Amino acid sequence: MSGTDRLEVRKTYKLYVGGAFPRSESGRSHPVLDSRGEFWANAATASRKDARDAVRAARTAFGGWSRRTAYNRGQVVYRVAEVLEGRRAQLAEEISRAEGLSARAAGDVVDASVDRLVWYAGWADKLAQVLGGTNPVAAPYFSFSMPEPTGVIAVLAPQGSSLLGLVSVVAPVIVSGNTAVVAASASRPLPAVTLSEVLATSDVPGGVVNVLTGPLSETAPTLASHLDVDGLDLTGLAGDPTAVELERSAAESLKRVRRAPAEEPDWAADPGLEPMTTFLETKTVWHPIGV
């Protein structure tokens, strides 16, 4: 029997919450079109309840993930890069179909995504020294400061760059010990679902990253106003005036907010530290010195 006779087994694209792949509790799905406007697949439509469930999963995962050693978190993020490398062909095809890129350009995007994960993996056990240190106080005290993760971060992933952009906003959040609830690109969600499968097989504990698909109008207001969310990355709303309302909503519990840029960033550029530092707190400890 030749390969062409065999009927392809298609994948059901689901949410990724608490380490599992549920359909939306609402039972809804929505059609996802490829870059030529043709039907590609149905994706789960995350509801407000799904968003709340994801926040709960992220909160549950936060204690364990934030208390792991930095070395261990670095290895886990590196492991994501390893597993992603193994899925190169699949993701390149999906990116090509989602973003209309040539096969070669799409492959380059996957390579850049792997490299970005590797770059962030290395940051895990460097942040405390680069961002922390001892404070030369004018009294007999040992005073030192160190970065700590902010907590549960809601990330609105970029609308355009369905994998590199996604990795570039998720990796900096989790590498320092935060957990994330990610709203994937509304029109190009499928690479995010496949990345979820990578995460699920990369030693990333369940709940550290949760991925929701569907229109942002459903999930974003819930995440922005949720009292158990500590930070909000609005990158996914580049140039979108609705970001203002979400920032205002986030102010209710004084979330740390990464504002929406005027347009989607150049994901090939050096990210700098800001994607990490926005979701880090500085803790200062004082202890007396004496005999």
Next chain:
Amino acid sequence: MAFDYAPAPESRAVVDLRASYGLFVDGEFVDPAAGGSFKTVNPATEEVLAEVAEAGPADVDRAVAAARRAHREVWGPMPGRERAKYLFRIARLLQERGRELAVLETLDNGKPIRESRDGDVPLAAQWFFYHAGWADKLEHAGHGPDPQPLGVAAQVIPWNFPLLMLAWKIAPALACGNTVVLKPAETTPLSALVFAEICQQADLPPGVVNILTGAGDTGAALVAHDDVDKVAFTGSTDVGRAIAQAVAGTHKKVTLELGGKAANIVFDDAPLDEAVEGIVNGIFFNQGHVCCAGSRLLVQESVADDVLERLRRRMTTLRVGDPLDKNTDVGAINSAEQLAKIRELTAVGDEEGAERWSAPVELPTSGYWFPPTVFTGVSQAHRIAREEIFGPVLSVLTFRTPDEAVAKANNTPYGLSAGVWSDKGSRTLWAAGRLRAGVVWSNTFNKFDPASPFGGYQQSGYGREGGRHGLEAYLR
């Protein structure tokens, strides 16, 4: 026999108060456009100290325009090493006029002269001295290779440490090349106005520092002004929330240092007399008008009775009264409004079933006063365990295990500070690692230094003040 303290008042003669003060805009004292004014009183006596101008929207426009011009033409282009010298000058002037500023601060705020003389004023000078040194080293501060000032900073500060909070705001802003418009609190405007004179004495270029006195409306207009690039606020969480909402969708960078409900955890192996000193310092320092006050005592059950007995004994020796007396430990509540708030929340403590004990002190008959007070039998659900009282009122809860202590300490939407008392180094570091708070004092409390970053987690706000970290708030 008991020895009585003889009165030991600090002289007021060193302060030369004017009958009225204008706004400080573009290097000069000016009358407000709309002509409003308000009185500032000594909270220990209710004596009117001076009449102060109330800035309106036109004054905010004028001050922001002055700051913008100064930033564009003078302060922004000035080499860091020259900016540094101005800040060093200011630090020296603050030291030279230290006694005057301490007395003035105590008159306007009600805090004990011992604290303003040994704490607020020297720390304010140190803040300028520390940040002066950064002005020409910013590219080495780890905030990028070519850090740039933001522009005009709108700064709104509270009444609990008027001069010190001014220094926390103005010193880093200026060091980083920004110009400022600062609004002091309506009940404590005077030290900021003397600071304006110090800017004149330092020949600071006009418009680099502008001081607008006024109340909440003035602050709101300043924060909302279209031409400010940075908003820095220290005060209540409610106002901080309103500011975060007001700046949503703008380019303004924001740092907020807000309320707290800090836990002070005493383990059973703590050196108890030292811990009691730390508890007293944690909640009665500055009449408890401290955002990072240790207002929730969490004491391990096995030593709770012992600690409370020692605490009550120590509290009976606190000297409450004339803030200008050098022996005074606890001064006046800053305002009638704040006193009413403390009374209201403590009454709720009674109603909810907590047991109140106040130090047996004789309070002065005029002015605003509240005795050092402890509530025992407090549960986590009680409002006095959840809400910031911002007064000399301690709520006591107990715990059995270290995990329970940390869980109770973290059971708050705030996260500014915490204290840990234990003789075991590994235990204090363990607790310090698990407490969700921006500052953890281990076997000490209420320590501040310009080299040491300060600021909160969660609803205690965001951004840090002090140290290398604090510069980030004023750079891009």
